[in-house]
Amino acid sequence: MRSCSNRGGRGGAVASAVALMALAISGPASAQEKAADTRGTAARAAEALKDAKANPYCANIADAAADARFAWQKETLASLEREIEGRIKALEEKRAEYEAWLKRRNEFLAKADEAVVAIYSRMRPDAAALQLANMQDDTAAAILAKLNPRSASAVLNEMEPARAAQLTGVMTDTSKRNAESEKSG
Structure with a gap:
């Protein structure tokens, strides 16, 4: 046809x-x-x-x-x-997730007031380690994060290894969550 x-x-x-x-x-x-x-x-x-x-x-x-x-x-x-x-x-769900993460991070950093950080930076490492070892994890990790790296490493060196590892884990936990969310998205 x-x-x-x-x-x-x-x-x-x-x-x-x-x-x-x-x-x-x-x-x-x-x-x-x-x-x-x-x-x-x-x-x-x-x-x-x-x-x-x-x-x-x-x-x-x-x-x-x-x-x-x-x-x-x-x-x-x-x-x-x-x-x-x-x-x-x-994408909207991811944006909301990142906004929540940013809010948690800002709250985390706000816990460590600049004046408190200045006090801990002037303390001897062994005294600061005793004080931070008895604090809540979030607060102690926030203070350690705001200290300069040399002071923070000296304080962590004076702590019990388990407590130092726990605080370091809290400090790096936000980066782990961020890496996991990137892998899933």
């Missing part, structure tokens, strides 16, 4: 039929050529008749085909829109 690429209606079929008639009228010179030409003309006439029947079919289904194409495009766009909305939702 012919494809529906000729959407011009019957114009193409009529033009083909007229061309075939003109060819038949002018005719070849020999009888052999006339017979061969007659077979070719008949084949072309049959082809033109098929085209004449196919064109109305094509014209009749053109609107339905366009509607089907538009429906498919609409469904594709809708699925893409749902996917984008899902990604936006995931």
Whole structure:
């Protein structure tokens, strides 16, 4: 069956039929050529008749085909829109998670007031270690985090190894949470 690429209606079929008639009228010179030409003309006439029947079919289904194409495009766009909305939702969840983490970090650092940090930085490491060992984990870790690295290392050196490791774990726990959230996202 012919494809529906000729959407011009019957114009193409009529033009083909007229061309075939003109060819038949002018005719070849020999009888052999006339017979061969007659077979070719008949084949072309049959082809033109098929085209004449196919064109109305094509014209009749053109609107339905366009509607089907538009429906498919609409469904594709809708699925893409749902996917984008899902990604936006995931990004909003991540943003909320990071905001909560930032709030916890700021609260953590706020526990160590600058004046308190200055006091601990001027203390002997062994005395500061005894004081920090008896504090809550968050407060002690916040003070250690605000001390300069040399003072903090001297204080941690004077503490019991288990307590020093515990405070160091609290200090680095925020970076662990951050690394885990990056891996999951």
